[in-house]
Amino acid sequence: MANISMTEVPLICHAQSLAGKIKSIGVTITHGASGDITLTFRLSGETDALEIPALSRPDRIDNLWKSTCFEMFIGHFEDENYLEFNFSPSGQWAAYQFASYREGMDDLATNAPDIKSEQSADALTLIVTLALPDTWRERDLRAGLSAVIATKSGNISYWAAAHSSGKPDFHHKDCFAVKLEARSAA
Template sequence: MANISMTETVLQCHPMSEKGFVDAIAVHVDRAEGGRLQIKYTLHGLVDGIDFPEVAQPKRTDELWKDTCFELFCGRADDRSYVEFNFAPSGQWAAYAFTGYREGMTELACAPPQIKCTAGEGIFEMTVTVDLPESLRALDVMAGFSAVIADKHGRTAYWALAHPPGKADFHHKDCFALQLEARSAA
Protein backbone atom coordinates (compact mmCIF):
# COMPACT_ATOMS: atom_id res chain seq x y z
CA MET A 1 0.00 0.00 0.00
CA ALA A 2 1.30 3.49 -0.84
CA ASN A 3 2.18 5.92 1.89
CA ILE A 4 0.12 9.10 1.40
CA SER A 5 0.31 12.38 3.31
CA MET A 6 -2.87 14.48 3.50
CA THR A 7 -2.93 18.10 4.55
CA GLU A 8 -5.73 20.64 4.76
CA THR A 9 -5.15 24.34 5.13
CA VAL A 10 -6.78 27.69 4.33
CA LEU A 11 -5.51 30.59 2.27
CA GLN A 12 -5.42 34.17 3.54
CA CYS A 13 -6.65 37.13 1.54
CA HIS A 14 -3.94 39.74 0.98
CA PRO A 15 -4.74 42.83 3.09
CA MET A 16 -4.60 45.12 0.02
CA SER A 17 -6.91 42.90 -2.05
CA GLU A 18 -10.41 43.87 -3.02
CA LYS A 19 -12.91 42.08 -0.82
CA GLY A 20 -16.54 41.07 -0.79
CA PHE A 21 -16.80 38.38 -3.44
CA VAL A 22 -14.67 35.54 -2.00
CA ASP A 23 -15.36 34.40 1.56
CA ALA A 24 -12.74 31.67 1.90
CA ILE A 25 -10.42 29.38 -0.04
CA ALA A 26 -9.37 26.03 1.42
CA VAL A 27 -6.71 23.70 0.06
CA HIS A 28 -6.55 19.94 0.53
CA VAL A 29 -3.37 18.26 -0.72
CA ASP A 30 -2.44 14.59 -0.90
CA ARG A 31 1.20 13.72 -1.58
CA ALA A 32 1.72 10.16 -2.75
CA GLU A 33 4.92 8.27 -3.40
CA GLY A 34 6.70 9.30 -6.55
CA GLY A 35 6.04 12.99 -5.99
CA ARG A 36 2.49 13.05 -7.31
CA LEU A 37 0.25 15.70 -5.74
CA GLN A 38 -3.52 15.81 -5.78
CA ILE A 39 -4.67 19.28 -4.82
CA LYS A 40 -8.24 20.43 -4.26
CA TYR A 41 -8.86 24.18 -4.08
CA THR A 42 -12.31 24.97 -2.63
CA LEU A 43 -13.56 28.53 -3.04
CA HIS A 44 -16.58 29.80 -1.09
CA GLY A 45 -18.23 33.04 -2.12
CA LEU A 46 -20.21 34.75 -4.85
CA VAL A 47 -19.29 32.15 -7.47
CA ASP A 48 -21.73 33.50 -10.08
CA GLY A 49 -19.89 36.85 -9.94
CA ILE A 50 -16.39 35.43 -10.47
CA ASP A 51 -14.82 35.93 -13.88
CA PHE A 52 -13.82 32.38 -14.79
CA PRO A 53 -11.96 31.92 -18.08
CA GLU A 54 -13.88 29.95 -20.69
CA VAL A 55 -13.11 26.26 -20.95
CA ALA A 56 -10.41 25.74 -23.57
CA GLN A 57 -8.22 23.02 -24.96
CA PRO A 58 -5.97 21.91 -22.08
CA LYS A 59 -2.51 23.19 -23.02
CA ARG A 60 0.48 25.04 -21.66
CA THR A 61 -0.37 28.76 -21.67
CA ASP A 62 1.59 31.74 -20.32
CA GLU A 63 0.21 34.63 -18.24
CA LEU A 64 -2.64 32.71 -16.64
CA TRP A 65 -2.15 34.81 -13.50
CA LYS A 66 -3.74 37.76 -15.31
CA ASP A 67 -7.13 36.08 -14.82
CA THR A 68 -8.67 33.76 -12.25
CA CYS A 69 -6.20 30.93 -11.60
CA PHE A 70 -4.82 28.76 -8.82
CA GLU A 71 -1.12 28.25 -8.19
CA LEU A 72 1.49 26.06 -6.55
CA PHE A 73 5.04 27.12 -5.76
CA CYS A 74 7.52 24.69 -4.23
CA GLY A 75 11.18 24.16 -3.55
CA ARG A 76 13.62 22.98 -0.94
CA ALA A 77 13.93 25.07 2.22
CA ASP A 78 17.74 25.18 1.86
CA ASP A 79 17.82 26.20 -1.82
CA ARG A 80 16.93 29.40 -3.67
CA SER A 81 15.56 27.55 -6.70
CA TYR A 82 11.86 26.72 -6.95
CA VAL A 83 9.12 25.75 -9.38
CA GLU A 84 5.78 27.39 -10.15
CA PHE A 85 2.63 25.79 -11.52
CA ASN A 86 -0.43 27.75 -12.68
CA PHE A 87 -3.79 26.00 -13.09
CA ALA A 88 -6.70 27.76 -14.79
CA PRO A 89 -10.37 26.76 -14.58
CA SER A 90 -10.24 26.78 -18.40
CA GLY A 91 -8.07 23.64 -18.27
CA GLN A 92 -4.97 25.53 -19.37
CA TRP A 93 -1.82 25.37 -17.28
CA ALA A 94 1.78 26.60 -17.02
CA ALA A 95 4.94 25.38 -15.28
CA TYR A 96 8.21 27.21 -14.72
CA ALA A 97 11.53 26.66 -12.96
CA PHE A 98 13.46 29.49 -11.30
CA THR A 99 17.11 29.55 -10.16
CA GLY A 100 16.35 32.18 -7.50
CA TYR A 101 13.76 34.77 -6.51
CA ARG A 102 12.17 35.70 -9.87
CA GLU A 103 15.51 34.83 -11.54
CA GLY A 104 16.47 32.38 -14.26
CA MET A 105 12.93 31.54 -15.33
CA THR A 106 12.66 28.64 -17.77
CA GLU A 107 9.77 26.50 -18.94
CA LEU A 108 9.59 23.42 -16.69
CA ALA A 109 9.53 20.17 -18.63
CA CYS A 110 6.68 18.15 -17.13
CA ALA A 111 3.62 16.07 -17.91
CA PRO A 112 0.42 18.08 -18.25
CA PRO A 113 -1.55 18.25 -15.00
CA GLN A 114 -5.10 16.94 -14.84
CA ILE A 115 -7.56 19.72 -13.99
CA LYS A 116 -11.23 19.14 -13.09
CA CYS A 117 -13.69 21.79 -11.94
CA THR A 118 -17.15 21.72 -10.38
CA ALA A 119 -19.37 24.56 -9.21
CA GLY A 120 -22.50 24.87 -7.13
CA GLU A 121 -24.36 27.46 -5.11
CA GLY A 122 -21.63 29.51 -3.40
CA ILE A 123 -18.87 26.94 -3.99
CA PHE A 124 -16.28 26.25 -6.70
CA GLU A 125 -13.84 23.35 -6.57
CA MET A 126 -10.81 22.69 -8.72
CA THR A 127 -9.01 19.37 -8.37
CA VAL A 128 -5.53 19.13 -9.87
CA THR A 129 -3.26 16.12 -10.18
CA VAL A 130 0.33 17.10 -10.91
CA ASP A 131 3.73 15.42 -10.73
CA LEU A 132 6.56 17.29 -9.04
CA PRO A 133 9.78 17.52 -11.06
CA GLU A 134 12.22 14.64 -10.62
CA SER A 135 14.56 16.83 -8.53
CA LEU A 136 11.86 17.31 -5.83
CA ARG A 137 10.01 13.97 -5.86
CA ALA A 138 11.96 12.25 -3.08
CA LEU A 139 12.53 15.35 -0.90
CA ASP A 140 10.60 17.29 1.70
CA VAL A 141 9.54 20.54 0.02
CA MET A 142 8.19 23.86 1.14
CA ALA A 143 5.02 24.70 -0.75
CA GLY A 144 3.07 27.84 -1.39
CA PHE A 145 -0.53 27.53 -2.52
CA SER A 146 -2.15 30.66 -3.90
CA ALA A 147 -4.97 32.01 -6.03
CA VAL A 148 -5.74 35.05 -8.13
CA ILE A 149 -9.50 35.58 -8.21
CA ALA A 150 -11.07 38.18 -10.52
CA ASP A 151 -14.73 39.08 -10.53
CA LYS A 152 -16.97 40.35 -13.32
CA HIS A 153 -16.74 43.91 -11.96
CA GLY A 154 -12.96 44.16 -12.46
CA ARG A 155 -12.00 43.49 -8.84
CA THR A 156 -9.09 41.15 -8.04
CA ALA A 157 -8.28 39.34 -4.80
CA TYR A 158 -4.95 37.63 -4.05
CA TRP A 159 -4.97 34.63 -1.71
CA ALA A 160 -2.00 32.67 -0.29
CA LEU A 161 -0.96 30.61 2.72
CA ALA A 162 1.02 33.62 3.98
CA HIS A 163 1.97 37.02 2.58
CA PRO A 164 5.19 39.04 2.84
CA PRO A 165 4.92 42.73 3.77
CA GLY A 166 3.87 45.01 0.91
CA LYS A 167 2.11 44.05 -2.29
CA ALA A 168 1.04 40.48 -3.07
CA ASP A 169 4.06 38.44 -4.18
CA PHE A 170 3.58 34.67 -4.40
CA HIS A 171 7.24 34.19 -5.44
CA HIS A 172 8.47 35.42 -2.05
CA LYS A 173 9.69 32.60 0.20
CA ASP A 174 7.35 33.83 3.00
CA CYS A 175 4.51 32.37 0.88
CA PHE A 176 6.14 28.90 0.89
CA ALA A 177 4.56 28.22 4.26
CA LEU A 178 3.64 24.52 4.18
CA GLN A 179 6.08 21.62 4.41
CA LEU A 180 5.12 18.62 2.32
CA GLU A 181 6.99 15.56 3.50
CA ALA A 182 8.41 13.15 0.95
CA ARG A 183 6.65 9.80 0.69
CA SER A 184 7.78 6.30 -0.17
CA ALA A 185 6.24 2.86 -0.38
CA ALA A 186 4.99 1.63 3.00
Protein backbone atom coordinates in the same frame (compact mmCIF):
# COMPACT_ATOMS: atom_id res chain seq x y z
CA MET B 1 0.65 0.41 2.65
CA ALA B 2 1.60 3.51 0.65
CA ASN B 3 2.95 6.53 2.48
CA ILE B 4 0.37 9.25 1.75
CA SER B 5 -0.04 12.57 3.52
CA MET B 6 -2.98 14.96 3.36
CA THR B 7 -3.00 18.55 4.57
CA GLU B 8 -5.88 21.06 4.75
CA VAL B 9 -4.80 24.67 4.21
CA PRO B 10 -6.97 27.80 4.40
CA LEU B 11 -5.99 30.65 2.08
CA ILE B 12 -6.01 34.20 3.44
CA CYS B 13 -6.96 37.26 1.41
CA HIS B 14 -4.07 39.72 1.19
CA ALA B 15 -4.61 42.83 3.31
CA GLN B 16 -4.26 45.09 0.25
CA SER B 17 -7.01 43.34 -1.72
CA LEU B 18 -10.74 42.94 -1.13
CA ALA B 19 -12.33 39.52 -0.67
CA GLY B 20 -15.55 40.84 -2.19
CA LYS B 21 -18.20 38.14 -2.30
CA ILE B 22 -15.75 35.34 -1.57
CA LYS B 23 -16.38 33.76 1.84
CA SER B 24 -13.39 31.42 1.88
CA ILE B 25 -10.81 29.54 -0.16
CA GLY B 26 -9.22 26.34 1.09
CA VAL B 27 -6.87 23.77 -0.37
CA THR B 28 -6.45 20.09 0.38
CA ILE B 29 -3.04 18.86 -0.68
CA THR B 30 -2.43 15.12 -0.98
CA HIS B 31 1.14 13.95 -1.48
CA GLY B 32 1.34 10.30 -2.54
CA ALA B 33 4.16 7.79 -2.26
CA SER B 34 4.89 8.09 -5.99
CA GLY B 35 5.56 11.82 -5.63
CA ASP B 36 2.31 12.85 -7.32
CA ILE B 37 0.47 15.76 -5.74
CA THR B 38 -3.28 16.32 -5.81
CA LEU B 39 -4.53 19.81 -4.99
CA THR B 40 -8.21 20.43 -4.33
CA PHE B 41 -8.98 24.14 -4.27
CA ARG B 42 -12.44 25.04 -2.88
CA LEU B 43 -13.76 28.57 -3.24
CA SER B 44 -16.96 29.43 -1.38
CA GLY B 45 -18.87 32.56 -2.37
CA GLU B 46 -20.97 34.13 -5.11
CA THR B 47 -19.32 32.73 -8.22
CA ASP B 48 -21.57 34.71 -10.58
CA ALA B 49 -19.57 37.83 -9.64
CA LEU B 50 -16.27 36.20 -10.63
CA GLU B 51 -14.43 36.24 -13.95
CA ILE B 52 -13.97 32.50 -14.44
CA PRO B 53 -12.34 31.41 -17.71
CA ALA B 54 -14.54 29.10 -19.80
CA LEU B 55 -13.55 25.49 -20.29
CA SER B 56 -11.14 25.17 -23.21
CA ARG B 57 -8.45 22.91 -24.61
CA PRO B 58 -6.02 22.00 -21.79
CA ASP B 59 -2.97 23.70 -23.30
CA ARG B 60 0.09 25.18 -21.68
CA ILE B 61 -0.49 28.96 -21.62
CA ASP B 62 1.42 31.91 -20.13
CA ASN B 63 -0.15 34.78 -18.15
CA LEU B 64 -2.95 32.74 -16.54
CA TRP B 65 -2.58 34.93 -13.43
CA LYS B 66 -4.22 37.82 -15.31
CA SER B 67 -7.59 36.14 -14.63
CA THR B 68 -8.88 33.72 -12.03
CA CYS B 69 -6.30 30.99 -11.47
CA PHE B 70 -4.89 28.81 -8.72
CA GLU B 71 -1.19 28.32 -8.07
CA MET B 72 1.44 26.28 -6.31
CA PHE B 73 5.02 27.38 -5.75
CA ILE B 74 7.42 24.75 -4.47
CA GLY B 75 11.01 24.82 -3.26
CA HIS B 76 13.39 22.89 -1.04
CA PHE B 77 15.50 25.68 0.50
CA GLU B 78 18.80 23.80 0.08
CA ASP B 79 19.36 26.28 -2.70
CA GLU B 80 17.48 29.18 -4.24
CA ASN B 81 15.65 27.44 -7.10
CA TYR B 82 11.91 26.78 -7.08
CA LEU B 83 9.00 25.78 -9.30
CA GLU B 84 5.77 27.61 -10.14
CA PHE B 85 2.57 25.93 -11.36
CA ASN B 86 -0.54 27.82 -12.56
CA PHE B 87 -3.93 26.14 -13.05
CA SER B 88 -6.98 27.72 -14.67
CA PRO B 89 -10.60 26.57 -14.34
CA SER B 90 -10.46 26.52 -18.17
CA GLY B 91 -8.13 23.48 -17.97
CA GLN B 92 -5.16 25.51 -19.17
CA TRP B 93 -1.93 25.43 -17.17
CA ALA B 94 1.64 26.67 -16.93
CA ALA B 95 4.80 25.44 -15.19
CA TYR B 96 8.08 27.28 -14.69
CA GLN B 97 11.40 26.81 -12.94
CA PHE B 98 13.38 29.65 -11.40
CA ALA B 99 17.11 29.73 -10.55
CA SER B 100 16.47 32.22 -7.72
CA TYR B 101 13.90 34.78 -6.58
CA ARG B 102 12.16 35.89 -9.81
CA GLU B 103 15.40 35.22 -11.76
CA GLY B 104 16.36 32.62 -14.37
CA MET B 105 12.80 31.70 -15.36
CA ASP B 106 12.38 28.84 -17.85
CA ASP B 107 9.49 26.63 -18.85
CA LEU B 108 9.53 23.49 -16.71
CA ALA B 109 9.75 20.29 -18.76
CA THR B 110 6.79 18.34 -17.37
CA ASN B 111 3.67 16.48 -18.37
CA ALA B 112 0.35 18.29 -18.38
CA PRO B 113 -1.46 18.14 -15.04
CA ASP B 114 -4.94 16.64 -14.86
CA ILE B 115 -7.34 19.53 -14.11
CA LYS B 116 -11.04 19.18 -13.32
CA SER B 117 -13.32 22.04 -12.29
CA GLU B 118 -16.88 22.26 -11.00
CA GLN B 119 -18.89 25.42 -10.47
CA SER B 120 -22.19 26.17 -8.78
CA ALA B 121 -23.80 29.47 -7.70
CA ASP B 122 -21.90 29.43 -4.40
CA ALA B 123 -18.78 27.32 -5.01
CA LEU B 124 -15.91 26.70 -7.40
CA THR B 125 -13.81 23.56 -7.01
CA LEU B 126 -10.63 22.85 -8.94
CA ILE B 127 -8.92 19.46 -8.61
CA VAL B 128 -5.39 19.19 -10.00
CA THR B 129 -3.13 16.13 -10.08
CA LEU B 130 0.46 16.60 -11.16
CA ALA B 131 3.75 14.76 -11.06
CA LEU B 132 6.76 16.53 -9.64
CA PRO B 133 10.02 16.19 -11.59
CA ASP B 134 12.01 13.13 -10.47
CA THR B 135 14.74 15.23 -8.82
CA TRP B 136 12.12 16.90 -6.58
CA ARG B 137 10.33 13.75 -5.39
CA GLU B 138 12.88 12.61 -2.81
CA ARG B 139 13.38 15.91 -1.01
CA ASP B 140 11.58 17.64 1.81
CA LEU B 141 9.80 20.58 0.20
CA ARG B 142 7.91 23.72 1.13
CA ALA B 143 4.92 24.83 -0.91
CA GLY B 144 3.21 28.13 -1.41
CA LEU B 145 -0.47 27.66 -2.24
CA SER B 146 -2.27 30.64 -3.72
CA ALA B 147 -5.10 31.98 -5.84
CA VAL B 148 -5.68 35.04 -7.98
CA ILE B 149 -9.40 35.79 -8.14
CA ALA B 150 -10.74 38.26 -10.73
CA THR B 151 -14.24 39.71 -10.64
CA LYS B 152 -16.43 40.76 -13.55
CA SER B 153 -16.17 44.35 -12.22
CA GLY B 154 -12.38 44.26 -12.71
CA ASN B 155 -11.20 43.77 -9.12
CA ILE B 156 -8.51 41.22 -8.32
CA SER B 157 -7.92 39.61 -4.94
CA TYR B 158 -4.83 37.68 -3.91
CA TRP B 159 -5.11 34.67 -1.60
CA ALA B 160 -2.33 32.57 -0.07
CA ALA B 161 -1.57 30.23 2.80
CA ALA B 162 0.85 32.94 4.01
CA HIS B 163 1.79 36.37 2.70
CA SER B 164 5.04 38.33 2.81
CA SER B 165 4.95 41.94 3.99
CA GLY B 166 4.14 44.62 1.44
CA LYS B 167 2.32 44.04 -1.83
CA PRO B 168 1.17 40.52 -2.85
CA ASP B 169 4.19 38.44 -3.92
CA PHE B 170 3.67 34.68 -4.14
CA HIS B 171 7.32 34.19 -5.20
CA HIS B 172 8.61 35.36 -1.81
CA LYS B 173 9.87 32.54 0.42
CA ASP B 174 7.63 33.75 3.29
CA CYS B 175 4.69 32.44 1.23
CA PHE B 176 6.12 28.90 1.08
CA ALA B 177 4.33 27.93 4.30
CA VAL B 178 3.26 24.30 3.73
CA LYS B 179 5.76 21.55 4.51
CA LEU B 180 5.80 18.49 2.26
CA GLU B 181 8.00 15.66 3.42
CA ALA B 182 9.76 13.46 0.86
CA ARG B 183 7.51 10.56 -0.14
CA SER B 184 8.56 6.93 -0.22
CA ALA B 185 6.80 3.58 -0.07
CA ALA B 186 6.33 2.30 3.48
